[in-house]
Amino acid sequence: MSDQSATRSGFPPAYLDRVGSSFTDFLATAAPDLLPGRRPVPTMPVGDLAPHGTTIVAVTYSGGVLMGGDRRATMGNLISSRDIEKVYPADSYSVIGIAGAAGIAIEMVKLYQVELEHYEKIEGLTMSLDGKANRLAAMIRGNLGAAMQGLAVVPLFAGFDLDAAQGTPPGRIFSYDVTGGNYEERGYAAVGSGSLFAKNSLKKTWQQGLSADAATRTVVESLYDAADDDSATGGPDPVRRLYPIVYRVDAEGIVRLTDAEIAAVADAIVTERADADRRNTERGATRPGDQP
Amino acid sequence: MTMPYYASAEQVMRDRSEYARKGISRGRSVAVVTYADGVLFIAENPSSTLHKVGEIYDRIGFAAVGRYSEFESLRVAGVRLADVRGYSYNRRDVTGRVIANAYAQTLGAIFTEQMKPYEVELCVAEVGDRPETDQLYRLTFDGSVVDEPDFVVMGGQAEAVTGHLREHFLPGMGLSDALQVGVRALSAVSPVTAGAAHGGPSQLTAAQLEVAVLDRRRPKRAFRRITGSALRTLLGDEPTPDAVEDAPATVHHAPSVPEPGTPAGLGDPANPDTAGEAGFDAHDEDGGEG
Numbered sequence: 107m108s109d110q111s112a113t114r115s116g117f118p119p120a121y122l123d124r125v126g127s128s129f130t131d132f133l134a135t136a137a138p139d140l141l142p143g144r145r146p147v148p149t150m151p152v153g154d155l156a157p158h159g160t161t162i163v164a165v166t167y168s169g170g171v172l173m174g175g176d177r178r179a180t181m182g183n184l185i186s187s188r189d190i191e192k193v194y195p196a197d198s199y200s201v202i203g204i205a206g207a208a209g210i211a212i213e214m215v216k217l218y219q220v221e222l223e224h225y226e227k228i229e230g231l232t233m234s235l236d237g238k239a240n241r242l243a244a245m246i247r248g249n250l251g252a253a254m255q256g257l258a259v260v261p262l263f264a265g266f267d268l269d270a271a272q273g274t275p276p277g278r279i280f281s282y283d284v285t286g287g288n289y290e291e292r293g294y295a296a297v298g299s300g301s302l303f304a305k306n307s308l309k310k311t312w313q314q315g316l317s318a319d320a321a322t323r324t325v326v327e328s329l330y331d332a333a334d335d336d337s338a339t340g341g342p343d344p345v346r347r348l349y350p351i352v353y354r355v356d357a358e359g360i361v362r363l364t365d366a367e368i369a370a371v372a373d374a375i376v377t378e379r380a381d382a383d384r385r386n387t388e389r390g391a392t393r394p395g396d397q398p
Numbered sequence: 399m400t401m402p403y404y405a406s407a408e409q410v411m412r413d414r415s416e417y418a419r420k421g422i423s424r425g426r427s428v429a430v431v432t433y434a435d436g437v438l439f440i441a442e443n444p445s446s447t448l449h450k451v452g453e454i455y456d457r458i459g460f461a462a463v464g465r466y467s468e469f470e471s472l473r474v475a476g477v478r479l480a481d482v483r484g485y486s487y488n489r490r491d492v493t494g495r496v497i498a499n500a501y502a503q504t505l506g507a508i509f510t511e512q513m514k515p516y517e518v519e520l521c522v523a524e525v526g527d528r529p530e531t532d533q534l535y536r537l538t539f540d541g542s543v544v545d546e547p548d549f550v551v552m553g554g555q556a557e558a559v560t561g562h563l564r565e566h567f568l569p570g571m572g573l574s575d576a577l578q579v580g581v582r583a584l585s586a587v588s589p590v591t592a593g594a595a596h597g598g599p600s601q602l603t604a605a606q607l608e609v610a611v612l613d614r615r616r617p618k619r620a621f622r623r624i625t626g627s628a629l630r631t632l633l634g635d636e637p638t639p640d641a642v643e644d645a646p647a648t649v650h651h652a653p654s655v656p657e658p659g660t661p662a663g664l665g666d667p668a669n670p671d672t673a674g675e676a677g678f679d680a681h682d683e684d685g686g687e688g
Contacts, residue, residue, distance in 0.1 A: 117478075117479065121478050121479060122471050122475050129481055140482070224481050227454075230452075
C-alpha cells in the first residue's frame with residue numbers, strides 16, 4: 107500500500123497533486139482498495155450471512171432535528187446483536203443513521219465522517235448541508251451492485267442547516283434509496299424493516315414545532331411501535347439496560363441523549379401502554395383463550 | 399548564455415541552499431510556542447484566508463513560512479496522509495512523527511533531485527496528554543528535521559525572534575501570557591512596527607496576526623483558531639467581558655436560498671415533497687434538470 111512508501115520516500119505524487127478536496131476521490135486514485143464500492147460484488151445473494159441493522163427514525167422539532175435508532179441487528183432469523191449502534195455523528199452539525207448490511211454500512215459511515223472532516227480541513231470551511239447530503243448519495247450509488255445481492259445500505263441523514271434562510275426550519279432530513287436517490291423529507295422520516303410501523307406512529311404523534319422533549323418522545327414511541335410489530339426491531343430492554351440511541355442536533359451542535367433520559371421516556375411509554383391495556387380489560391374486553 | 403559542463407555537487411547544493419534561504423527570508427515570521435494547555439501558533443499574516451497555520455489531524459497542527467503555493471500543497475499532502483492512515487489503521491495511529499518524516503523525505507527528495515528547491519520551512523506540532531509529551535518538529539527546505547523543545551521560530555527574522563523568545567519564554571505559561579510573549583517577539587522585528595520610534599504602532603494588532611492553538615483539553619480535534627474579539631481580548635487590545643468564547647473553527651457560509659429549477663426535494667426545504675411535479679412546471683423554461 108502507498109502508506110508504506112509514504113514513510114520511506116516521502117509523499118507519493120498523488121498526495122502532492124492539488125486537485126479536489128474530497129477524501130473519497132483522493133482514495134480512488136491513491137488507494138482504491140480502501141473504498142467500499144471498489145470490491146468484487148458477490149455473485150450469489152449473501153443477505154442472510156451478514157448482520158443487518160433495522161429501524162432508524164428522524165424527526166424535526168422547533169430547534170433542530172432528532173435521530174434515533176433501535177439496538178438490534180439481525181442475521182436471517184437470528185438476532186446477531188442486541189446493542190449495536192446505528193446512529194452516528196457525521197460532523198458537528200449532522201447525524202447519520204444506517205439500515206441494511208451492517209458491515210458495509212458502518213464502513214461507509216466511517217468513510218463519510220472522514221470525507222466531511224477532510225473537506226473541512228482542506229477548504230477551511232464546513233460543507234453546506236445539501237453538499238453533505240449529495241456526497242452521501244454518491245457513496246450509496248457506488249454500492250448498488252452489492253445491494254442487488256442482499257447487501258443494501260440505506261442511510262438516513264439529518265442535520266442543522268447553518269445556512270437556513272430566515273423563517274425556514276433549520277433541522278432538515280434526507281432519505282435515500284439503494285440507487286443513491288436523495289430525497290428531502292418533510293418533518294419526519296424512517297428507514298429500515300420497521301420503518302412502516304415507525305412512520306405510522308409518527309404520523310399520529312408528530313407535529314410541526316414540537317419541543318425537544320416532546321419530539322424525543324415521538325422518536326422513542328415510534329421505535330417502540332416498530333418493535334411491537336417488526337421482529338427485526340428491538341424494543342427497550344430494561345433487563346439489560348439497553349435503550350434506543352437518540353442524537354439531538356441544534357444550533358449548539360450534536361448531543362447524544364443519555365441512557366437515563368431515554369430510559370425515563372421509554373419507561374413512561376411502557377407504563378402508559380400497560381395502563382391502557384389494563385383499562386381495556388376492566389371494561390370487559392375479552393382476549394382469545396379467556397374463560398367465559 | 400551557456401550552461402557550464404560541470405558543477406561540483408557541493409557547489410550545486412550550496413547554490414540551492416542559498417536560493418531557498420533567500421526566498422524564505424523575504425517572508426514574515428511564524429512562532430510556535432508551547433504553553434500550559436498545548437501549543438500556540440502565532441503568524442504575522444494580514445490575510446485571513448491564505449493561512450500559514452492549519453490543522454492536520456486530531457492532535458496535530460502545521461505551520462509554515464515561505465512560498466504559499468508550495469507549503470499549501472505540502473499541507474494538503476499532510477492532511478491526506480493523516481486521513482488515509484487514520485482511516486485504514488486507527489485514529490490513534492496517526493502521529494506527528496509519521497507526518498514529519500513524510501515531509502522530511504519529500505523535502506529532501508525535492509532538494510536533491512529538482513532544479514528548484516522548495517522555499518519553505520515547516521513546523522509540525524503534536525499535542526500530548528501532558529506538557530512533557532508535546533512535540534515540535536521543525537523541517538527545513540533540505541529535508542532536515544529537528545525535534546525542538548519549548549518553541550520554534552521560522553521565517554525571515556527567525557534568529558532575532560528566537561533571541562527575544564529565549565529571554566522571555568517560561569515553560570507552563572498560560573495562553574494569554576504565551577500569546578503576549580510571542581507577539582512581542584514577532585513585533586520586535588516586524589517591518590510593520592519599524593516606525594515605533596517615530597510614533598508608529600509598537601505592536602502587531604489582531605488584524606495582522608493569525609493565531610491558533612492545539613488545546614489538549616479539547617476532546618478529539620484539538621485545533622482551534624482564535625480570531626476576532628477573542629483574539630483582541632487575549633492581546634489586551636480591547637477588553638470585552640464575553641469575548642473569551644470559542645471562535646468557530648471554520649467560517650460559516652453566507653445564507654443561501656434554493657436556486658430556482660433545482661430538483662424537487664433538494665432545494666426547497668419549505669416544500670420538499672413536490673417530487674418533480676409542481677415545482678418543475680414553473681421552471682421548465684429555465685432548462686433545469688427536467
